[in-house]
Amino acid sequence: MNHDREALIASWRRTRAHLDAARAYFAPLPGIDLSTTTEFLDHNELGLTFDCLVHLADDLGLPLDFWQHMDRAAREMRLYSDERHVPHREAADSCLRHLAVASERD
DSSP states (O other): OOHHHHHHHHHHHHHHHHHHHHHGGGTTSTTOOOHHHHHHHHTTOHHHHHHHHHHHHTTTOOOHHHHHHHHHHHHHTTOOOSOSSOTTHHHHHHHHHHHHHHHHHO
């Protein structure tokens, strides 16, 4: 296996770990369906998983730790960009806003 492929797989693992840690915050919440995120993770669709988790968390007031995991996943996937039309831009921007609000609360 070449170095680039190994680095990519390591990045996927780190991203997956952050997304899994973030998903754990939904476990105690009633009525939250994570089946779509599970399906995306099963197919290594990490960006789509990120989008779903941000959307699910939008109105829940989750703690700073949740948003820090999401932020780390976004950074690992390089989702933050100044360009207007990039995949997952809306979710990444939302993550940054929630991270700022949660930082002020905690």
